[in-house]
Amino acid sequence: xxxxxxxxxxxxxxxxxxxxxxxxxxxxxxxxxxxxxxxxxxxxxxxxxxxxxxxxxxxxxxxxxxxxxxxxxxxxxxxxxxxxxxxxxxxxxxxxxxxxxxxxxxxxxxxxxxxxxxxxxxxxxxxxxxxxxxx
Amino acid sequence: xxxxxxxxxxxxxxxxxxxxxxxxxxxxxxxxxxxxxxxxxxxxxxxxxxxxxxxxxxxxxxxxxxxxxxxxxxxxxxxxxxxxxxxxxxxxxxxxxxxxxxxxxxxxxxxxxxxxxxxxxxxxxxxxxxxxxxx
DNA sequence: GCCAAAGATTGGACTTTGTCTAATCCGGGC
DNA sequence: GCCCGGATTAGACAAAGTCCAATCTTTGGC
Numbered sequence: 001x002x003x004x005x006x007x008x009x010x011x012x013x014x015x016x017x018x019x020x021x022x023x024x025x026x027x028x029x030x031x032x033x034x035x036x037x038x039x040x041x042x043x044x045x046x047x048x049x050x051x052x053x054x055x056x057x058x059x060x061x062x063x064x065x066x067x068x069x070x071x072x073x074x075x076x077x078x079x080x081x082x083x084x085x086x087x088x089x090x091x092x093x094x095x096x097x098x099x100x101x102x103x104x105x106x107x108x109x110x111x112x113x114x115x116x117x118x119x120x121x122x123x124x125x126x127x128x129x130x131x132x133x134x135x
Numbered sequence: 136x137x138x139x140x141x142x143x144x145x146x147x148x149x150x151x152x153x154x155x156x157x158x159x160x161x162x163x164x165x166x167x168x169x170x171x172x173x174x175x176x177x178x179x180x181x182x183x184x185x186x187x188x189x190x191x192x193x194x195x196x197x198x199x200x201x202x203x204x205x206x207x208x209x210x211x212x213x214x215x216x217x218x219x220x221x222x223x224x225x226x227x228x229x230x231x232x233x234x235x236x237x238x239x240x241x242x243x244x245x246x247x248x249x250x251x252x253x254x255x256x257x258x259x260x261x262x263x264x265x266x267x268x269x270x
Numbered sequence: 271g272c273c274a275a276a277g278a279t280t281g282g283a284c285t286t287t288g289t290c291t292a293a294t295c296c297g298g299g300c
Numbered sequence: 301g302c303c304c305g306g307a308t309t310a311g312a313c314a315a316a317g318t319c320c321a322a323t324c325t326t327t328g329g330c
Contacts (some may be wrong), residue, residue, distance in 0.1 A: 018326070020278065037317075054280050059317060061278095073213070075264075079288090080316065081213045081240050093250070096259060114244040115228070117267055124231060124266040129210075131259040132252055153308065174287075189309050194288060196307095204271085214317090215287065271330100278325070285318075298326070300301100 002032045009025075015068040022046075022053045026061045030071060030085040036101040038080040074101060076129050091128035104130065137167045150203040157188045161196045165206060165220040169226075173215040173234040189237050209236060221264075226263035239265065 002010075008018040008027045017023065029045045030037065037045070043058045062083055066072045074082040076094045084099055091109050094103040109128060117123065136147075144154040147238045152158065160181045165172065176243070178193045197218055200206045209217040211229045218237055227246050228237040245262060252258065 018277075022279070022324075056281080056318085057279055059263060063161060075213050078208070078216045080208050093252075095256075108248045108250060110247050111263065112245050114245070114265070115239050116150070119243075120269060121230075122265045124268050124270055126265045127266065128246065129262045129264075131262065132256045132259060134258050135259055153297090153306075157308070191289085191310080192308055273330090274328100276325100276327085278323100280321100280323075283319085285316100287316085288314085290313075291309105291311095293309085296304105296306090298303100298305105300303090 003028060003058075006103055011070070011135070015070055015095055017070070020056075022057050025053060026058060029064070030065075030083060034085055036074055036082040036084050038077075038082050040080070042083070057122050075127070076101065076131075084096065089125075091130070093130045093132060096131050096133045136169050138163060146205070150205055152199065152203055152205070157192050158196050159187060162200070163191065164204075164206075165200075165218060169220055171217040171219050172226075173217050175215070177218070178213075207262060210262070211236065226265070228246055228265045231266050231268045239263070 005024065008024050008031065011031070012019045012023060012027060022072065023044045026042060029042055039055075039058055039062060040042045042062070043055055044052070046058065062071070066073055068081070069087060072084045072087050074084050074092060076082065077099055078093060084101075084102065088107040089105040091106060093104055095102075096098075111126060114123075114126075143146050143166065145232065146156060147154045147162060161177060163253070164177055164180045174193055174197060176185050178188070178190055179196070181188045181193065191233075197206070201208055202220070204222060207219045209219050211217065211227060211228060214235055219236075221238060224241040226239040226241060228239055230237075246261060246263065249258075249261075
């Protein structure tokens with residue numbers, strides 16, 4: 001599931017994000033791999049060939065992508081945030097031993113009995129994490 | 136919902152935890168308030184009268200309590216772990232504006248369609264977080 | 271294509287959360 | 301009351317993430 005330079009540019013433009021070098025590199029790593037990656041992993045991957053993107057830019061860009069709804073944060077590991085290129089509603093299987101994250105389709109996993117929210121409150125999202133481990 | 140010194144000692148002893156001064160203070164803050172608290176909040180609360188418990192001890196103790204099943208970690212805020220004195224199965228409402236956490240009974244909120252686990256894997260827990268915000 | 275303005279990137283200092291260590295300090299059993 | 305293994309401590313350390321002011325790119329108007 002690889003994306004061409006043009007496709008990536010279109011993806012960013014659609015959200016009003018100026019397609020710079022660094023942003024395209026980061027988008028490429030996220031969307032072409034389709035994996036859940038943490039900031040430090042992205043920093044490493046993006047600089048694999050020749051270093052060209054700084055830590056600050058990786059964090060800036062991930063926050064920008066998140067704010068624009070291009071990617072989603074996954075909060076499962078107390079040590080770091082993971083970024084998910086899949087923004088469709090879905091849930092996660094989290095291997096606590098290896099920190100590996102796998103998707104669970106929202107069609108399979110269904111929640112019922114959502115509580116009334118306090119007035120003036122809206123749901124931003126429902127995240128389900130199934131924590132698993134060996135044995 | 137206040138706990139007496141004796142009740143707290145019994146609570147720790149039941150899990151084989153030696154009831155020291157500091158541990159009782161921390162247990163008291165958690166169980167008497169019944170709130171979801173982060174380590175730094177616990178450190179502050181415990182030292183409100185006169186400082187007597189160090190940061191290291193707060194972290195040691197929270198990890199100990201967690202390992203002994205006395206409390207539960209709640210991973211919802213990328214900035215810090217919250218500790219929950221309620222270890223019964225239940226879920227959480229998380230106010231992303233205020234970082235406030237509220238319980239949702241597991242009787243109300245039901246999940247169906249749990250996926251097959253890879254062989255040799257066991258479920259450690261299923262955490263549902265309903266993220267809400269004002270507006 | 272050129273230029274300026276707006277916006278993006280950068281290294282490095284800084285903050286925060288949490289861990290580690292080696293020294294000291296209990297407290298429960300004898 | 302004494303001892304000893306476990307508990308506590310200050311402070312150094314580590315890792316994730318933010319901030320800043322200087323510099324570099326993009327982009328849109330011409």
